[in-house]
Amino acid sequence: MSNTDMSTVDPDSIGFGRIAATLPVQDMARALRFYCGTLGFTKIFENGDPVGFVILKRDGAELHLTLQKTHKPANFPVAHLMVQDANRLATLCEANGLRIVKGVRDKEYGLRAFVFEDTEGNRIDVGQPL
Known part of the structure:
Protein backbone atom coordinates (compact mmCIF):
# COMPACT_ATOMS: atom_id res chain seq x y z
CA MET A 1 0.00 0.00 0.00
CA SER A 2 1.44 3.37 -0.95
CA ASN A 3 1.39 6.38 1.37
CA THR A 4 -1.44 7.93 -0.64
CA ASP A 5 -3.55 4.77 -0.26
CA MET A 6 -3.16 4.90 3.55
CA SER A 7 -4.96 8.23 3.73
CA THR A 8 -8.14 6.53 2.51
CA ALA A 21 3.03 -1.63 28.61
CA THR A 22 6.23 -3.64 28.17
CA LEU A 23 8.78 -2.97 30.87
CA PRO A 24 12.44 -3.87 30.38
CA VAL A 25 14.03 -5.71 33.32
CA GLN A 26 17.61 -6.73 34.06
CA ASP A 27 16.61 -9.41 36.56
CA MET A 28 13.45 -11.32 35.63
CA ALA A 29 13.29 -13.26 38.91
CA ARG A 30 13.50 -10.06 40.98
CA ALA A 31 10.86 -8.35 38.84
CA LEU A 32 8.53 -11.37 39.17
CA ARG A 33 8.98 -11.43 42.94
CA PHE A 34 7.79 -7.84 43.02
CA TYR A 35 4.97 -7.90 40.49
CA CYS A 36 3.65 -11.37 41.37
CA GLY A 37 4.75 -11.77 44.99
CA THR A 38 4.22 -8.23 46.25
CA LEU A 39 1.56 -6.81 43.93
CA GLY A 40 -0.34 -10.04 43.30
CA PHE A 41 -0.12 -10.23 39.50
CA THR A 42 -0.46 -13.69 37.91
CA LYS A 43 1.89 -14.89 35.20
CA ILE A 44 -0.28 -16.00 32.28
CA PHE A 45 2.48 -16.51 29.67
CA GLU A 46 6.23 -16.95 29.58
CA ASN A 47 8.68 -17.51 26.77
CA GLY A 48 12.33 -18.54 26.55
CA ASP A 49 14.84 -20.60 28.49
CA PRO A 50 15.91 -18.73 30.48
CA VAL A 51 12.63 -16.82 30.57
CA GLY A 52 13.01 -13.62 28.59
CA PHE A 53 9.40 -12.48 28.27
CA VAL A 54 6.32 -12.77 30.48
CA ILE A 55 2.77 -11.51 30.47
CA LEU A 56 1.27 -10.64 33.85
CA LYS A 57 -2.36 -9.94 34.66
CA ARG A 58 -4.27 -8.67 37.67
CA ASP A 59 -7.85 -7.45 37.59
CA GLY A 60 -8.06 -5.20 34.51
CA ALA A 61 -4.30 -4.60 34.32
CA GLU A 62 -1.95 -6.38 31.95
CA LEU A 63 1.81 -5.91 32.01
CA HIS A 64 4.58 -7.39 29.87
CA LEU A 65 8.14 -7.82 31.13
CA THR A 66 11.08 -8.32 28.77
CA LEU A 67 14.59 -9.31 29.83
CA GLN A 68 17.07 -6.62 28.81
CA LYS A 69 20.43 -7.16 30.53
CA THR A 70 21.69 -3.69 29.56
CA HIS A 71 18.51 -1.87 30.60
CA LYS A 72 19.03 1.69 31.81
CA PRO A 73 15.85 3.10 33.42
CA ALA A 74 14.32 6.25 31.98
CA ASN A 75 14.01 9.33 34.19
CA PHE A 76 10.29 9.63 33.40
CA PRO A 77 7.28 7.37 33.94
CA VAL A 78 7.09 4.55 31.39
CA ALA A 79 3.66 3.25 32.40
CA HIS A 80 0.49 4.54 34.03
CA LEU A 81 -1.38 2.31 36.45
CA MET A 82 -4.92 3.08 37.60
CA VAL A 83 -5.84 1.70 41.05
CA GLN A 84 -8.70 1.97 43.52
CA ASP A 85 -6.47 3.03 46.45
CA ALA A 86 -3.29 4.97 45.69
CA ASN A 87 -2.49 5.49 49.37
CA ARG A 88 -2.41 1.74 50.04
CA LEU A 89 -0.22 1.08 47.01
CA ALA A 90 2.20 3.84 48.07
CA THR A 91 2.38 2.33 51.56
CA LEU A 92 3.03 -1.12 50.07
CA CYS A 93 5.77 0.27 47.83
CA GLU A 94 7.46 2.07 50.72
CA ALA A 95 7.21 -1.04 52.94
CA ASN A 96 9.06 -2.97 50.23
CA GLY A 97 11.87 -0.44 49.99
CA LEU A 98 10.87 1.08 46.66
CA ARG A 99 11.69 4.69 45.87
CA ILE A 100 8.74 7.07 45.79
CA VAL A 101 9.69 9.66 43.15
CA LYS A 102 6.62 11.88 43.67
CA GLY A 103 4.51 11.52 46.79
CA VAL A 104 0.76 10.99 46.86
CA ARG A 105 -1.11 14.17 45.93
CA ASP A 106 -4.61 15.05 44.78
CA LYS A 107 -4.31 16.60 41.33
CA GLU A 108 -6.50 19.26 39.74
CA TYR A 109 -7.32 16.85 36.90
CA GLY A 110 -9.24 14.54 39.23
CA LEU A 111 -6.70 11.91 40.26
CA ARG A 112 -4.89 11.08 43.46
CA ALA A 113 -1.46 10.31 42.02
CA PHE A 114 2.10 9.34 42.81
CA VAL A 115 5.14 7.94 41.01
CA PHE A 116 7.32 5.07 42.19
CA GLU A 117 10.30 3.14 40.82
CA ASP A 118 9.87 -0.62 40.57
CA THR A 119 12.69 -3.02 41.46
CA GLU A 120 14.25 -2.42 38.03
CA GLY A 121 14.14 1.38 38.25
CA ASN A 122 11.15 1.72 35.90
CA ARG A 123 9.02 4.67 36.94
CA ILE A 124 5.33 3.89 37.26
CA ASP A 125 2.81 6.74 37.43
CA VAL A 126 -0.14 5.69 39.60
CA GLY A 127 -3.58 7.26 39.52
CA GLN A 128 -6.79 6.85 41.51
CA PRO A 129 -9.96 8.61 40.38
CA LEU A 130 -11.17 11.09 43.03
Missing part, protein backbone atom coordinates in the same frame (compact mmCIF):
# COMPACT_ATOMS: atom_id res chain seq x y z
CA VAL A 9 -8.23 4.00 5.37
CA ASP A 10 -10.86 4.82 7.99
CA PRO A 11 -9.24 4.26 11.43
CA ASP A 12 -12.67 3.28 12.80
CA SER A 13 -12.52 0.19 10.56
CA ILE A 14 -9.35 -1.15 12.22
CA GLY A 15 -10.90 -2.49 15.44
CA PHE A 16 -8.24 -1.93 18.10
CA GLY A 17 -7.84 -4.41 20.97
CA ARG A 18 -5.86 -4.27 24.17
CA ILE A 19 -2.55 -2.47 24.51
CA ALA A 20 -0.16 -3.21 27.33
Whole structure:
Protein backbone atom coordinates (compact mmCIF):
# COMPACT_ATOMS: atom_id res chain seq x y z
CA MET A 1 0.00 0.00 0.00
CA SER A 2 1.44 3.37 -0.95
CA ASN A 3 1.39 6.38 1.37
CA THR A 4 -1.44 7.93 -0.64
CA ASP A 5 -3.55 4.77 -0.26
CA MET A 6 -3.16 4.90 3.55
CA SER A 7 -4.96 8.23 3.73
CA THR A 8 -8.14 6.53 2.51
CA VAL A 9 -8.23 4.00 5.37
CA ASP A 10 -10.86 4.82 7.99
CA PRO A 11 -9.24 4.26 11.43
CA ASP A 12 -12.67 3.28 12.80
CA SER A 13 -12.52 0.19 10.56
CA ILE A 14 -9.35 -1.15 12.22
CA GLY A 15 -10.90 -2.49 15.44
CA PHE A 16 -8.24 -1.93 18.10
CA GLY A 17 -7.84 -4.41 20.97
CA ARG A 18 -5.86 -4.27 24.17
CA ILE A 19 -2.55 -2.47 24.51
CA ALA A 20 -0.16 -3.21 27.33
CA ALA A 21 3.03 -1.63 28.61
CA THR A 22 6.23 -3.64 28.17
CA LEU A 23 8.78 -2.97 30.87
CA PRO A 24 12.44 -3.87 30.38
CA VAL A 25 14.03 -5.71 33.32
CA GLN A 26 17.61 -6.73 34.06
CA ASP A 27 16.61 -9.41 36.56
CA MET A 28 13.45 -11.32 35.63
CA ALA A 29 13.29 -13.26 38.91
CA ARG A 30 13.50 -10.06 40.98
CA ALA A 31 10.86 -8.35 38.84
CA LEU A 32 8.53 -11.37 39.17
CA ARG A 33 8.98 -11.43 42.94
CA PHE A 34 7.79 -7.84 43.02
CA TYR A 35 4.97 -7.90 40.49
CA CYS A 36 3.65 -11.37 41.37
CA GLY A 37 4.75 -11.77 44.99
CA THR A 38 4.22 -8.23 46.25
CA LEU A 39 1.56 -6.81 43.93
CA GLY A 40 -0.34 -10.04 43.30
CA PHE A 41 -0.12 -10.23 39.50
CA THR A 42 -0.46 -13.69 37.91
CA LYS A 43 1.89 -14.89 35.20
CA ILE A 44 -0.28 -16.00 32.28
CA PHE A 45 2.48 -16.51 29.67
CA GLU A 46 6.23 -16.95 29.58
CA ASN A 47 8.68 -17.51 26.77
CA GLY A 48 12.33 -18.54 26.55
CA ASP A 49 14.84 -20.60 28.49
CA PRO A 50 15.91 -18.73 30.48
CA VAL A 51 12.63 -16.82 30.57
CA GLY A 52 13.01 -13.62 28.59
CA PHE A 53 9.40 -12.48 28.27
CA VAL A 54 6.32 -12.77 30.48
CA ILE A 55 2.77 -11.51 30.47
CA LEU A 56 1.27 -10.64 33.85
CA LYS A 57 -2.36 -9.94 34.66
CA ARG A 58 -4.27 -8.67 37.67
CA ASP A 59 -7.85 -7.45 37.59
CA GLY A 60 -8.06 -5.20 34.51
CA ALA A 61 -4.30 -4.60 34.32
CA GLU A 62 -1.95 -6.38 31.95
CA LEU A 63 1.81 -5.91 32.01
CA HIS A 64 4.58 -7.39 29.87
CA LEU A 65 8.14 -7.82 31.13
CA THR A 66 11.08 -8.32 28.77
CA LEU A 67 14.59 -9.31 29.83
CA GLN A 68 17.07 -6.62 28.81
CA LYS A 69 20.43 -7.16 30.53
CA THR A 70 21.69 -3.69 29.56
CA HIS A 71 18.51 -1.87 30.60
CA LYS A 72 19.03 1.69 31.81
CA PRO A 73 15.85 3.10 33.42
CA ALA A 74 14.32 6.25 31.98
CA ASN A 75 14.01 9.33 34.19
CA PHE A 76 10.29 9.63 33.40
CA PRO A 77 7.28 7.37 33.94
CA VAL A 78 7.09 4.55 31.39
CA ALA A 79 3.66 3.25 32.40
CA HIS A 80 0.49 4.54 34.03
CA LEU A 81 -1.38 2.31 36.45
CA MET A 82 -4.92 3.08 37.60
CA VAL A 83 -5.84 1.70 41.05
CA GLN A 84 -8.70 1.97 43.52
CA ASP A 85 -6.47 3.03 46.45
CA ALA A 86 -3.29 4.97 45.69
CA ASN A 87 -2.49 5.49 49.37
CA ARG A 88 -2.41 1.74 50.04
CA LEU A 89 -0.22 1.08 47.01
CA ALA A 90 2.20 3.84 48.07
CA THR A 91 2.38 2.33 51.56
CA LEU A 92 3.03 -1.12 50.07
CA CYS A 93 5.77 0.27 47.83
CA GLU A 94 7.46 2.07 50.72
CA ALA A 95 7.21 -1.04 52.94
CA ASN A 96 9.06 -2.97 50.23
CA GLY A 97 11.87 -0.44 49.99
CA LEU A 98 10.87 1.08 46.66
CA ARG A 99 11.69 4.69 45.87
CA ILE A 100 8.74 7.07 45.79
CA VAL A 101 9.69 9.66 43.15
CA LYS A 102 6.62 11.88 43.67
CA GLY A 103 4.51 11.52 46.79
CA VAL A 104 0.76 10.99 46.86
CA ARG A 105 -1.11 14.17 45.93
CA ASP A 106 -4.61 15.05 44.78
CA LYS A 107 -4.31 16.60 41.33
CA GLU A 108 -6.50 19.26 39.74
CA TYR A 109 -7.32 16.85 36.90
CA GLY A 110 -9.24 14.54 39.23
CA LEU A 111 -6.70 11.91 40.26
CA ARG A 112 -4.89 11.08 43.46
CA ALA A 113 -1.46 10.31 42.02
CA PHE A 114 2.10 9.34 42.81
CA VAL A 115 5.14 7.94 41.01
CA PHE A 116 7.32 5.07 42.19
CA GLU A 117 10.30 3.14 40.82
CA ASP A 118 9.87 -0.62 40.57
CA THR A 119 12.69 -3.02 41.46
CA GLU A 120 14.25 -2.42 38.03
CA GLY A 121 14.14 1.38 38.25
CA ASN A 122 11.15 1.72 35.90
CA ARG A 123 9.02 4.67 36.94
CA ILE A 124 5.33 3.89 37.26
CA ASP A 125 2.81 6.74 37.43
CA VAL A 126 -0.14 5.69 39.60
CA GLY A 127 -3.58 7.26 39.52
CA GLN A 128 -6.79 6.85 41.51
CA PRO A 129 -9.96 8.61 40.38
CA LEU A 130 -11.17 11.09 43.03
